[in-house]
Amino acid sequence: MSTVVITGTQWGDEGKGKIVDFLAEQADTVVRFQGGSNAGHTVAVNGEEYKLRLLPSGILYKGTHCVIGNGVVVDPQCLIEEMDAMISKNIDVSNIKISNRAHVVMPYHKIIDGLGDEGRGKNKIGTTKRGIGPCYIDRDDRIGIRICDLIDEEEFAKKLKEILPSKNLILEKIYNHAPLNYDEILKEYNSYAERLKPLVCDTIALINEEIDEGRKILFEGAQATMLDIDYGTYPYVTASHPISGGVTVGAGVAPKKINKVVGVVKAYCTRVGEGPFPTEQLNEIGDKIRNDGHEFGTVTGRPRRTGWLDACVVRYAGLLSGIDYMAVTRLDILDDFEEIKMCVNYKYNGKILNEIPASLKILANVEPIYETFEGWKTDISKIKNYDELPINAKKYLQRMAEVTNIKLGIISVGPNRDQTIVVAKDIY
Ligand code: GDP
Ligand code: IMO
Numbered sequence: 001m002s003t004v005v006i007t008g009t010q011w012g013d014e015g016k017g018k019i020v021d022f023l024a025e026q027a028d029t030v031v032r033f034q035g036g037s038n039a040g041h042t043v044a045v046n047g048e049e050y051k052l053r054l055l056p057s058g059i060l061y062k063g064t065h066c067v068i069g070n071g072v073v074v075d076p077q078c079l080i081e082e083m084d085a086m087i088s089k090n091i092d093v094s095n096i097k098i099s100n101r102a103h104v105v106m107p108y109h110k111i112i113d114g115l116g117d118e119g120r121g122k123n124k125i126g127t128t129k130r131g132i133g134p135c136y137i138d139r140d141d142r143i144g145i146r147i148c149d150l151i152d153e154e155e156f157a158k159k160l161k162e163i164l165p166s167k168n169l170i171l172e173k174i175y176n177h178a179p180l181n182y183d184e185i186l187k188e189y190n191s192y193a194e195r196l197k198p199l200v201c202d203t204i205a206l207i208n209e210e211i212d213e214g215r216k217i218l219f220e221g222a223q224a225t226m227l228d229i230d231y232g233t234y235p236y237v238t239a240s241h242p243i244s245g246g247v248t249v250g251a252g253v254a255p256k257k258i259n260k261v262v263g264v265v266k267a268y269c270t271r272v273g274e275g276p277f278p279t280e281q282l283n284e285i286g287d288k289i290r291n292d293g294h295e296f297g298t299v300t301g302r303p304r305r306t307g308w309l310d311a312c313v314v315r316y317a318g319l320l321s322g323i324d325y326m327a328v329t330r331l332d333i334l335d336d337f338e339e340i341k342m343c344v345n346y347k348y349n350g351k352i353l354n355e356i357p358a359s360l361k362i363l364a365n366v367e368p369i370y371e372t373f374e375g376w377k378t379d380i381s382k383i384k385n386y387d388e389l390p391i392n393a394k395k396y397l398q399r400m401a402e403v404t405n406i407k408l409g410i411i412s413v414g415p416n417r418d419q420t421i422v423v424a425k426d427i428y
């Protein structure tokens with residue numbers, strides 16, 4: 001049995017896609033278990049960039065099974081566009097499976113997400129407007145439409161007829177938006193259903209059979225710990241569980257069947273959207289990180305907020321997800337810094353905090369306690385072995401492992417597969 005969960009430890013965009021793609025070379029199956037097209041995972045292979053939103057980042061290997069689990073909210077239009085983009089690049093998409101229990105993102109979800117978030121004014125979350133929150137709301141309100149309904153023409157027509165009038169009321173009365181047309185949605189979604197039907201199955205049975213057969217399975221997290229609906233900086237979070245425990249409910253895999261957890265840690269920190277970010281650098285340092293790292297959102301193109309590594313949140317992620325190894329990414333982006341800082345603790349009202357505060361009022365006002373490291377001022381992007389890294393880079397990494405209490409597993413020094421240093425040989 002060999003199952004590995006890849007989870008984000010910060011606020012997303014840590015490079016999960018790159019790490020999943022790298023490890024997927026040895027995997028038989030890659031499974032997405034939460035989130036939806038709010039994710040933007042960029043994978044670079046042979047100079048070509050692939051931007052993945054719903055497709056698991058195992059898609060670039062021929063023969064690897066790619067599963068969209070029941071915990072994912074599926075926008076069929078987006079999925080089909082992504083599949084077509086892959087086909088146009090000669091990537092095989094015949095190994096995709098979609099859970100019959102996954103919920104379907106409907107047109108009203110996307111509209112309500114956009115208008116709803118704008119309507120919050122200065123309290124807006126800054127969502128990706130992909131309909132993620134509203135789709136999970138309908139799931140929890142037990143009025144969602146699932147993939148098994150989508151592919152059943154009669155059932156889909158019935159469910160849409162039941163739900164659309166109340167959604168149109170909301171659109172018209174609350175958002176002053178034109179109502180959506182039943183026949184148009186029916187026609188559009190029936191055509192998606194026809195295309196996706198052959199890929200739909202009971203992925204719970206599939207994944208568990210594969211585990212029992214000893215196939216190697218990677219579970220690919222989207223978003224990250226600090227965006228988790230319960231453990232993140234609520235309400236500035238997404239609507240699902242990116243922590244490793246999300247696999248149990250989002251893929252139908254029992255906790256005891258999870259062997260290892262890898263936490264992806266960007267060597268510094270970024271955040272897209274609103275909400276507290278204790279180590280944010282609203283200054284030249286933040287600008288330099290953004291420029292050197294080309295930190296602009298994959299999905300929305302928004303400039304990402306930037307700051308120093310916050311080891312407190314990584315330590316918290318380690319605790320929540322039981323992280324065995326860290327995959328540190330984008331270390332090369334720090335190549336040109338004289339000095340690098342790492343937040344190792346938070347202070348509030350003169351006292352060191354032992355926990356991540358639940359109250360945003362407190363979190364927004366903590367004082368980060370920094371340790372300062374001398375930069376290495378060397379191009380590390382071609383280094384293949386840990387021993388060859390500059391001593392100052394190693395000092396930074398070792399301190400990161402110490403403060404977070406998580407072992408170093410992988411060090412990534414560039415977007416490509418061959419820019420990956422494997423420190424732990426037993427991830428699989
Ligand atoms: P994800 O959402 O966690 O998969 O991360 P994103 O794909 O949104 O953002 C990470 C970006 O960094 C992508 O463009 C990757 O190709 C790129 N990347 C990943 N690892 C490295 C690395 O070690 N160095 C550099 N320079 N880029 C990296
Ligand atoms: P990947 O998988 C970074 C953020 C949004 C917003 C909040 C809620 O690429 O790491 P949502 O649309 O989910 O309701 O938005 O979460 N967010 C992400 N930020 N990376 C992501 O995904 C994100 N997915 C959502 O910016 O602040």
Ligand code: MG
Nearest residue numbers: 013040041298
């Ligand atoms: Mg991303």
